[in-house]
Amino acid sequence: MFPMKKTAVVIGGGLAGLSVAARLAKNGMHVKLLEKAPKLGGRAVTIPLKGFNFNFGAHAIYTRDSSYIRKLERELGITVNWRDFDPKKARYDLGEELTEMPATLEGLYKTKILSATTAKAAFAIEVMKTVCLLERGEEGVSIGEWMKRTKKAPEVQQLMLLLASSNFFTQEPERIPSTAFFKYYQRMFKTSKAVAYIAGGWESLVAELERVIVQNGSEIVTKAKIERVLFEGNRVKAVETSEGLIEGDEFVFACPPKELAKIFEDTPLANSIAPYLMQRPNTVLVYDIGLKSRIDSPYTYIYDKQAKVFLTDISHYDPECVPEGGQLVQAIAYLKSEEVGDREHAQKRKDAIEALFDKHLPGWRDELVAKRYTERAAAQEIKVEDDQKLMPVQFHSCANAVFAGDWVQGVGQLSELSFSSGWEAGNRVMHRVTLY
Numbered sequence: 001m002f003p004m005k006k007t008a009v010v011i012g013g014g015l016a017g018l019s020v021a022a023r024l025a026k027n028g029m030h031v032k033l034l035e036k037a038p039k040l041g042g043r044a045v046t047i048p049l050k051g052f053n054f055n056f057g058a059h060a061i062y063t064r065d066s067s068y069i070r071k072l073e074r075e076l077g078i079t080v081n082w083r084d085f086d087p088k089k090a091r092y093d094l095g096e097e098l099t100e101m102p103a104t105l106e107g108l109y110k111t112k113i114l115s116a117t118t119a120k121a122a123f124a125i126e127v128m129k130t131v132c133l134l135e136r137g138e139e140g141v142s143i144g145e146w147m148k149r150t151k152k153a154p155e156v157q158q159l160m161l162l163l164a165s166s167n168f169f170t171q172e173p174e175r176i177p178s179t180a181f182f183k184y185y186q187r188m189f190k191t192s193k194a195v196a197y198i199a200g201g202w203e204s205l206v207a208e209l210e211r212v213i214v215q216n217g218s219e220i221v222t223k224a225k226i227e228r229v230l231f232e233g234n235r236v237k238a239v240e241t242s243e244g245l246i247e248g249d250e251f252v253f254a255c256p257p258k259e260l261a262k263i264f265e266d267t268p269l270a271n272s273i274a275p276y277l278m279q280r281p282n283t284v285l286v287y288d289i290g291l292k293s294r295i296d297s298p299y300t301y302i303y304d305k306q307a308k309v310f311l312t313d314i315s316h317y318d319p320e321c322v323p324e325g326g327q328l329v330q331a332i333a334y335l336k337s338e339e340v341g342d343r344e345h346a347q348k349r350k351d352a353i354e355a356l357f358d359k360h361l362p363g364w365r366d367e368l369v370a371k372r373y374t375e376r377a378a379a380q381e382i383k384v385e386d387d388q389k390l391m392p393v394q395f396h397s398c399a400n401a402v403f404a405g406d407w408v409q410g411v412g413q414l415s416e417l418s419f420s421s422g423w424e425a426g427n428r429v430m431h432r433v434t435l436y
């Protein structure tokens with residue numbers, strides 16, 4: 001607990017903003033969380049439609065045993081109903097046949113992704129080298145180039161890139177910086193829970209974080225759009241909404257770069273923020289279907305190698321997202337940056353997804369009750385590829401502002417970046433406040 005109650009103003013009620021706000025409130029600060037939308041959650045918002053709960057962004061949590069949601073569970077005493085991904089029910093679709101994913105030793109032994117036993121052994125050696133930090137990559141060298149340079153067997157290269165394609169949500173995994181690649185897999189290959197879902201969806205986690213904030217005497221204001229940030233010297237003094245100024249001791253900005261650029265215009269941080277506005281987001285095409293009755297399939301996850309699309313039976317892991325007996329299946333297609341906004345391309349990918357539904361969920365058209373189709377959704381606000389850089393948690397030129405979100409430096413990818421950058425942002429605020 002802090003000697004005197006200080007006020008932290010948190011801007012943005014997505015997963016990053018909510019998780020920082022909950023920690024600060026629980027640890028004794030007075031928090032004001034300001035969200036411009038009428039509902040909390042940001043890209044993790046849940047959209048109810050005809051009895052189905054569609055999550056705007058999916059909620060596969062990677063490396064759940066070492067994930068930041070686990071830390072939040074412990075520190076905040078929140079309840080998260082984990083549902084572990086079952087690798088036995090996951091397959092790669094190779095066109096002619098389905099094959100096991102090498103997510104376990106048994107999967108590696110059985111998979112046809114690698115044909116020869118020698119290639120399987122070589123892949124296992126690569127995993128060990130990564131875990132033992134013998135492979136770290138090199139700044140400025142992409143993973144594609146790194147693998148060529150280090151003369152990995154072609155089949156091993158292909159498999160490593162295939163894994164990265166689904167973990168980094170990208171069609172061009174070879175463009176991932178080699179250092180980011182190895183950092184990610186050092187953690188991933190050590191985990192015993194590679195992927196898990198949350199029963200109740202993001203909505204249940206958002207509700208738990210909201211509960212902690214409110215129960216600890218802090219405030220949440222929705223429909224509160226920040227228009228401008230006001231400085232006094234090198235400190236943020238207040239933020240401005242249409243209702244007036246909101247002052248605080250500490251400020252956490254958990255809204256994306258395009259918003260930051262607007263609200264920090266003409267402030268001492270404008271130049272520091274500007275480069276992040278130029279970075280490309282990781283955009284995907286999403287097609288979710290809600291079916292009135294389940295279509296039997298032995299598989300809950302299928303990744304089509306050719307189409308670069310994956311299907312997940314969300315309702316298998318999150319039975320609460322469907323009405324009795326129903327099924328919710330999500331398809332996500334990765335997009336290259338130049339494909340974003342190309343309607344013709346989007347239509348082709350949509351057709352390819354429907355063909356996959358036909359193949360793996362025969363009869364789905366007759367069972368269809370609700371669907372959600374989005375041609376472009378930002379799975380991550382800054383895509384980790386080429387020379388794209390994530391924003392720091394703090395800039396030297398401002399003493400009382402920190403940043404959090406999936407565009408900020410942290411651990412992992414996707415929402416794990418939101419939680420991990422939020423964790424670090426919260427630590428910095430708490431550290432400073434105890435020094436007052």
Ligand SMILES: Cc1cc2nc3c(=O)[nH]c(=O)nc-3n(C[C@H](O)[C@H](O)[C@H](O)COP(=O)(O)OP(=O)(O)OC[C@H]3O[C@@H](n4cnc5c(N)ncnc54)[C@H](O)[C@@H]3O)c2cc1C
Nearest residue numbers: 012014015016036042043057058060226405406414415418
């Ligand atoms: C299709 C899709 C699939 C995904 N799949 C996964 C997955 O399987 N696993 C996973 O871990 N992650 C996944 N994600 C990513 C995950 O949803 C995001 O990483 C996460 O929700 C981002 O949270 P955030 O708080 O960092 O940002 P945001 O959710 O963008 O939150 C920012 C908030 O700031 C608010 N805001 C903006 N401007 C202002 C302003 N001026 N004033 C006040 N408030 C403002 C916004 O309204 C928003 O609520 C997926 C995302 C998508 C879109």
